[in-house]
Amino acid sequence: MWQFLKPRSKTLWLWQLCLLILLALFWHVMTLPGLIPPLMFENERQAAFFFGEPLKVWVRIVAWFVGDADIYQHLVVTLSETLMAFAIGSALGLASGLWLALAPMASAILEPYIKAMNAMPRIILAPIFSVWFGLGMGSKVALGVTLVFFIVFFNVYQGVREVSPVVLANARMLGATRRQLLRHVYLPSATSWVFSSLHTSVGLAFVGAVVGEYLGSSQGVGYLILQAEGSFDINTVMAGIVVLTAFALVLDGLVGRIELHLMKWQPRVGEVEKI
Amino acid sequence: MTVALELQGVSCTFAARGDPGQRYTAVQDVNLAIGAGEFVSVVGPTGCGKSTLLNVGAGLLAPSTGSVRAFGQALQGINSRAGYMFQAESLMPWRTALGNVMAGLEFRGDPPAQARAQGEEWLQRVGLGGFADRYPHQLSGGMRKRVCLAQTLVLDPDIILMDEPFSALDIQTRQLMENELLALWTAKRKAVLFITHDLDEAIAMSDRVVVMSAGPGSHVIGEFVVDMARPRDVAEIKMTPRFMELHQAIWSVLREEVLKGYRQQLQTA
Numbered sequence: 324m325w326q327f328l329k330p331r332s333k334t335l336w337l338w339q340l341c342l343l344i345l346l347a348l349f350w351h352v353m354t355l356p357g358l359i360p361p362l363m364f365e366n367e368r369q370a371a372f373f374f375g376e377p378l379k380v381w382v383r384i385v386a387w388f389v390g391d392a393d394i395y396q397h398l399v400v401t402l403s404e405t406l407m408a409f410a411i412g413s414a415l416g417l418a419s420g421l422w423l424a425l426a427p428m429a430s431a432i433l434e435p436y437i438k439a440m441n442a443m444p445r446i447i448l449a450p451i452f453s454v455w456f457g458l459g460m461g462s463k464v465a466l467g468v469t470l471v472f473f474i475v476f477f478n479v480y481q482g483v484r485e486v487s488p489v490v491l492a493n494a495r496m497l498g499a500t501r502r503q504l505l506r507h508v509y510l511p512s513a514t515s516w517v518f519s520s521l522h523t524s525v526g527l528a529f530v531g532a533v534v535g536e537y538l539g540s541s542q543g544v545g546y547l548i549l550q551a552e553g554s555f556d557i558n559t560v561m562a563g564i565v566v567l568t569a570f571a572l573v574l575d576g577l578v579g580r581i582e583l584h585l586m587k588w589q590p591r592v593g594e595v596e597k598i
Numbered sequence: 599m600t601v602a603l604e605l606q607g608v609s610c611t612f613a614a615r616g617d618p619g620q621r622y623t624a625v626q627d628v629n630l631a632i633g634a635g636e637f638v639s640v641v642g643p644t645g646c647g648k649s650t651l652l653n654v655g656a657g658l659l660a661p662s663t664g665s666v667r668a669f670g671q672a673l674q675g676i677n678s679r680a681g682y683m684f685q686a687e688s689l690m691p692w693r694t695a696l697g698n699v700m701a702g703l704e705f706r707g708d709p710p711a712q713a714r715a716q717g718e719e720w721l722q723r724v725g726l727g728g729f730a731d732r733y734p735h736q737l738s739g740g741m742r743k744r745v746c747l748a749q750t751l752v753l754d755p756d757i758i759l760m761d762e763p764f765s766a767l768d769i770q771t772r773q774l775m776e777n778e779l780l781a782l783w784t785a786k787r788k789a790v791l792f793i794t795h796d797l798d799e800a801i802a803m804s805d806r807v808v809v810m811s812a813g814p815g816s817h818v819i820g821e822f823v824v825d826m827a828r829p830r831d832v833a834e835i836k837m838t839p840r841f842m843e844l845h846q847a848i849w850s851v852l853r854e855e856v857l858k859g860y861r862q863q864l865q866t867a
Contacts, residue, residue: 492658493688495676497702497753507701511692588692590735 350377375561383562400543404460404532408467416472420479445469449538467531471524482516483509518582525574602757602789605630608664610650624650626815635787639800642810643859648793652759656682681755685762689734695745696730702753720748740771758790776832801844802832809851812859820851
């Protein structure tokens with residue numbers, strides 16, 4: 324039996340699942356009124372009030388997805404904000420990264436401003452964006468864009484500057500024009516850097532969307548959490564966090580898939596091919 | 599014989615970045631002419647500016663003084679009649695072997711189908727017919743060099759510049775590649791400027807061997823015509839008495855420079 328269950332790559336998921344169940348069980352035991360909480364708190368409902376109860380959180384999630392089925396509109400809003408922020412931020416970052424890396428004078432002039440904008444805690448822009456773009460999706464997308472832009476921008480900038488000079492000289496000798504160099508040398512080289520930052524930037528786009536909703540909105544998962552918090556409904560807050568985490572994982576997995584497909588020219592660690 | 603590539607009084611001086619007062623003259627007053635269809639090797643101690651010379655010939659580097667002519671025409675920018683095989687890894691890692699070979703044809707604007715057919719033909723010619731869809735990292739060092747060779751030759755350049763193309767290869771693969779290159783060259787008879795630090799390789803392959811002095815300010819100090827019959831086999835030819843004679847003659851000139859270059863490197867180190 325132990326031989327069968329021993330941790331190895333095939334039973335990995337089993338152990339991961341066990342850990343999840345164990346955590347949920349620990350949570351349940353520590354917050355169930357009348358079990359352990361009376362030993363620590365004056366009021367036996369206090370633990371449940373502060374930390375929520377896993378069973379109620381689960382019931383809430385099920386109600387969201389199956390029972391009332393009212394979370395979908397919020398999820399769609401949050402996810403479309405994330406995707407828009409990601410797409411716009413990446414495109415802008417790619418374009419300006421390419422431009423500044425290839426125009427040394429412009430980059431020299433703009434350098435202190437870029438540094439300043441990157442150093443600034445950009446989450447603080449959220450209230451300004453709410454004023455500019457209103458409480459709808461626009462302000463959330465804008466916040467996500469500012470977060471994603473700099474990640475992509477710096478990676479592309481770095482990527483273009485680190486294009487192998489030999490590969491570049493070779494392409495020139497093969498007769499590439501300036502445009503062709505951009506299309507066939509700089510862009511692919513920069514893309515590999517964009518992809519290395521993709522996991523981070525998808526995550527940040529998500530952060531931008533949720534934080535934006537949390538600071539003021541009328542729909543989205545962040546809004547749900549804000550509402551629940553207002554009425555001290557900790558179980559719903561927890562349920563919202565769980566749902567967000569699950570979708571962040573799904574997005575990250577999707578990015579991994581796309582990366583695997585587009586970056587197949589890159590050597591991967593441990594990849595040995597027989598020839 | 600028409601002159602394919604001509605360097606006249608070429609000097610290259612580099613200023614250290616951030617300190618313009620510190621200058622380094624890599625090559626000084628170099629005169630070199632390669633006839634159409636001629637295979638010329640340049641040998642010299644390490645750091646004597648051989649690669650600089652090649653970059654000047656390719657048009658990647660403008661000389662500080664002197665002029666460069668390709669088939670009688672003064673060079674403006676990239677030398678479009680030349681193909682360049684680099685010493686370092688120069689393949690685009692995001693393109694397959696076939697994609698790399700096709701690159702030049704694509705840049706030139708050939709129709710895709712035609713470019714593909716030509717690319718496949720050249721891959722076959724360098725013995726990589728079955729590796730068209732491999733990425734560079736999936737190929738061995740020798741295979742990558744073959745792809746480079748096909749990539750350069752598919753454009754059918756009139757001048758081929760080679761910068762120690764086989765120096766990273768093991769000795770067996772190297773001899774194989776040298777013979778293959780000679781076979782391809784014999785069929786097409788293009789002008790070749792071949793840079794190497796390996797005197798054996800230079801003599802075995804060339805019509806003419808040019809010896810450079812140690813840097814800084816290195817220049818041509820000797821020229822030797824290799825009057826041995828073709829086709830040659832690079833391994834076998836090394837056993838012939840004429841080869842050894844030439845080797846001795848060139849080495850007597852080169853030796854002093856190699857020692858000089860070595861002493862200089864020790865001093866600066």
